[in-house]
Amino acid sequence: MCSILHIIGGVMNIAEIGQKVAQQRVALGISQERLAKLSDLSRSTIHHLEHGTLHEIGAAKLFKLLSLLDIQLKTESEVTKPHALEMASRSASVSYKTTISPQELEESLITGKIEPRTISHLATLIDELPLSLIVLVVKEISQRHKIPPKKIWSHIYSWANQFKSPRLAWQ
The missing domain is CATH 1.10.260.40 (lambda repressor-like DNA-binding domains)
Structure with a gap:
């Protein structure tokens, strides 16, 4: 039984x-x-x-x-969650007049560069999005572009430090 x-x-x-x-x-x-x-x-x-x-x-x-x-x-393992980036961009844009597109978010995560108009969106991503969603975003981008996840994480940690994130996960 x-x-x-x-x-x-x-x-x-x-x-x-x-x-x-x-x-x-x-x-x-x-x-x-x-x-x-x-x-x-x-x-x-x-x-x-x-x-x-x-x-x-x-x-x-x-x-x-x-x-x-x-x-x-x-x-x-879940077969795939190919829409994590899209969900993250929407969630990071909820409180703002402007949005950060999935492509803009992806580009920022790959390069580490932040467009001034997306600073608040990225701060929201770091401080408020579920960590499980952030992990899926890193996985999705890493697999799509054959980039080591460590590189993307380094950008996230750098931003968390730059934004003085209070989230314990980044400290």
């Missing part, structure tokens, strides 16, 4: 994991309280995990729980 939880593109959604835990627990005829005792977790943790309201659980605890329930994680 092994259950497999597919993680696509490295994105692990705790709410989905909680649903799978609940399904497997019920299928095995185990109460939340019993599962808590078996896994050395609190019943409250089990409850919040199953209801998608648990914000964090350590990897060791999670893997122990999944192993106990015979749930296997299977990771698969």
Whole structure:
């Protein structure tokens, strides 16, 4: 009765994991309280995990729980997300009258050069865009232009320093 939880593109959604835990627990005829005792977790943790309201659980605890329930994680690389650059340019432009086109963003990330009218867009990208989206943008540009990702990251780190970004990821 092994259950497999597919993680696509490295994105692990705790709410989905909680649903799978609940399904497997019920299928095995185990109460939340019993599962808590078996896994050395609190019943409250089990409850919040199953209801998608648990914000964090350590990897060791999670893997122990999944192993106990015979749930296997299977990771698969997402085939492609070719629109990361487009999503990033739109997201970086949301609060501004002018936009930064995907081509302008790509050019800036490749060369490290910033057009004065795009400074605020790039600062928004660095400070506010989800890091997972930034990673996908770097991957997309790197693959398309056969550029080492390290070069693109160096431009991002340089801009973060130049803009005095408060985001901990860049410090």
